[in-house]
Amino acid sequence: MKPNRSILSVPGHKAKMHAKAAESQADVIMLDLEDSVPIDAKATARDQVVASLQNCDWQAKTVSVRINALDTPFGYRDVLTIVEAAGQRVDTVVVPKVNHPGDIHFVDRLLNGIVLNKKFTQQIKIEASIETARGLEQVTTIAGSSSRLKTLVFGVADYAASIGARLASLSGHGENEDAVYPGHRWHYTLSRIVTAAKAHGLLAIDAPYGDFKDTHGLTHAARMACALGCDGKWAIHPNQIAGINEVFSPSAEDIARAETILKANAGAQGNGAIAVNGRMIDQATVRLAQQLYDQAVHLRLVDNSKSKS
Ligand code: COA
Ligand code: MG
Secondary structure (H helix, E strand, O other): OOOOEEEEEEEEEOOHHHHHHHHHHOOEEEEEOOOOHHHHHHHHHHHEEEEEHOOOOOOOOEEEEEEEOOOOHHHHHHHHHHHHHHHHOOOOEEEEEOHHHHHHHHHHHHHHHHHHHHHOOOEEEEEEEOOOHHHHHHHHHHOOOOEEEEEEEOOOOOHHHHHHHOOOOOOOOOOHHHHHOOOOOHHHHHHHHHHHHHOOOOEEEEEEOOOOHHHHHHHHHHHHHOOOOOOOOEOOHHHHHHHHHHHOOOHHHHHHHHHHHHHHHHHHHHOOOOOEEOOOOHHHHHHHHHHHHHHEEEEEEEHHHHHOO
16 A cells, blocks of 8 residues: 555645645645635636646645535535546545445445446545544444545544534644643544554544644644554645654664564564563564564665565
């Protein structure tokens, strides 16, 4: 699977930003038709997204389109217009405010019909944004609802609104959380989403960080999400991409540690727990190290020939 560390959200009606996004180092570009687009620009944003999908050079990036929610007049039309016109270049459709597996079934069936009609050969995947209390209550059944599902994404601001949690910053997207709840205000929510995702073989992606000038705060939030098992994080500004990519890539120190563990394990020839530099490592440690090492290989940070050693 291609890397999914940084996902840059780009307003659908802003063509200039599409070109800039295509040149960026983001792993995924998400062309947004939902909350970054004003109501009176919904139709022109669709046309612009179709044009950009067809004309921009997206290189090896994954390209996704976020449709409007299914309880609006726009969501179903977004799927039809975008996928019929430019489905060959759509890797994933992001469905916001998923409340129920039926929301995913609906998009899945629409995609089935369009793919058959247009004879597309590639598989268009779905990403479910969990950002309501109802969605979180149903997250396990949502995660298992379709073979098209690739990702669960956490939508922090809408989730906070949905449960009536107090706005703690100007943007409402992940800043200043420590001040109102020491530790991590969304620890339970994010862990719940990560667990449902991983139980069904899906990726788990963290919400964006709204203060795009605060690199320290962004790194802190990304590290928290990475520690909880997230695979990546949304970005809302190009300045955020490098920091997110760095946090979600194994560091040289991480790789050296994994190599030490894998080497010691290979030398122990299948023994259970062994001591390495005065620390216990067992097969769970080895699984963690192997995962990290494989990720480093995948990102070409180490030599491929040593994978699965
Ligand atoms: N994608 C691509 N390019 C972007 C971008 C994005 N998300 N955000 C900013 N840029 C570009 C700007 O167009 C500008 O380009 P230029 O130097 O060629 O003129 C450059 O990056 C610097 O932008 P800056 O002036 O710092 O920000 P801004 O005031 O133009 O925009 C936001 C600030 C927050 C309005 C803008 O970043 C944005 O719309 N982000 C996405 C919001 C979104 O998608 N929300 C929904 C998901 S939560
Ligand atoms: Mg939202």
